[in-house]
Amino acid sequence: MGTRKRTCGTGEKDNSLHLSRMGWNSYFQAQLQGCCSDDFLPARVVGVSKNSFRISNGEEEWRAVLAGRLMHPPHGRYPVTGDWVLAADSVIVKVLNRTNALCRGASGTHGKPDALPKREQVIAANLDTVFVVCGLDRDFNLRRIERYLTLVYNCGLNPVILLTKADLHRDPMPFVSELETVAFGVSIHVVSGLDGKGLLPLDGYLSPGQTAAMVGSSGAGKSTLVNRLYGKAIQATGSVSLRIGKGTHTTTARDLIMMPQGGMLIDNPGLREIAFWNDDGGVRAAFPEIENLAGACRFSNCRHMHEPGCRVLQAIAAGEILQDRLDSYHKMKRELAYLSLRQQKRADRVEKEQWKAVSLKIKALKKERRNR
Template structure:
């Protein structure tokens, strides 16, 4: 195990065992500012029923949280991927994160409460996120847009992975379709049958890199992990032939040390892609709309009814698909709601929301009259 004195002796050079787990200069700088005493530093490999499986690169062991962590702010509670301070078998603290992948807690998106404000942390300290989508009934462009927005909102780099490419003779057409909405994002076709796409994804799993996979149940995340590892390390289930929905195979978020040198985290399937807080994810996921907006007549154009709107003009000419714009508006409304919830009372937000709905209905009535 790595002790406190070893790390403090030269905070610019972490022990090799920690480097293999993803330690980098960011954590060197964070550690240099820490004055709290602790015995060891380790990384959380998985969270299991209130216990943490941690590793220092040499060994793994289970730890329980210190009492103050149980009663601290929820954002301070360790998640998979965190670097933590350990005293024997007790996690006493969390090193400040480089980033965190989180979403809104499932169950409230689309209800009267609007976009949820409760956070569900998925993983921390990531270098990339694989958005996994199967080329079967799982394929959905609008859902991919939400995943991209979620990842960008967390300040992370996405990679779209299209699994089950062997199901189609012209799988390349799916890649081309995704590239029309995922500008500048790597889009990789994969197949377990012939190993297609493996070398492209391995470039993201080099020494010290950490990648998390997200996607629906049955999208092929566990199968993808097996292909990249070169062995069956994750159990897999077939997709239901009657409804086309996958079964939950992965139940625990766990970092897996890969032969390429990096770490990969499988995740339980996500049924609902809800946002936790407002950010710049929409702007990053819809860059073409942002570019068109710069040509609008009005600087505060909402791209809904204003004259001289370059975005609406693009829809009329076929340059921009109506569904793409509607998806943009929908997520912008969710982000605005989140922002309002933090600055206004819940009652006021709801009142303004229904006023907006009434105005929208009135506008639609006039158009159809």
């Protein structure tokens, strides 16, 4: 392992080119002002294990542990793959602010229709593109893709849909046509990890400094696609069950892979649950035709259920929008509304408990003064 070159704060350019190829930019550079020692090195998290992290400065990679004070809020955030950190040798002393983060509600509600996640799970940070990967087999599901799009939009990220396993069909274009009815304005690429069909346009998302992450079901072909894009097998792959049409979790970690195209790619384990955690306009972005029609409804608070003069219901009756599409819209709106209400109640409870603690301290001080 070579000498780690310092690029912190003072404007030294020893390793600036290598860092920029990993996504370092002025946003992260500005965070070094006034908080950086010559002993601190900027590096990017390229892998996370239970008690350690793999970090890289673009020239070398090494393992690091997290400073104890960062393990508990509010002193810092726990690093995830894609984060930029400052390290003192093999200890991460600071996690820099993120440009964005792909997050969801933590898993554990599978098979519980009325259950909602109780905590946030950050999947990856500082991304330029999120590849929503869907196989052209039994994995193809418009409702699931709608949820993925809503999840990505809620995080303020740019989705791109990859339809894998194109080699299974002579003409996959009917799938594209069907998908275009729900994925407005989203780039769609039909690809095959088996024979490399359609992969060349993906190089544009993996240019130097660009970071993309893959999300999709197990068995959708994510790891096979990574291997084909890389040019050799670097990720384990597995077969899909012919009986149930589902894949196995061959990818068990989130590693940031430096690609030959110059950019970086994160191959995530398959997601069984697409649970939301925040609402940042994801439904509006994923269902623009319904939102646009809603503005023409007779009543401003129209729920698009049975109200007279509802432009959305008129579109349903005219066949302009499918009922399944509207049902999906309603389901996600209810889910996000309930989640927002519960989080607000939790925030109010936390604030109430904080004021209760302050009140108890004040009473204790008064009692102490009386007893003097």
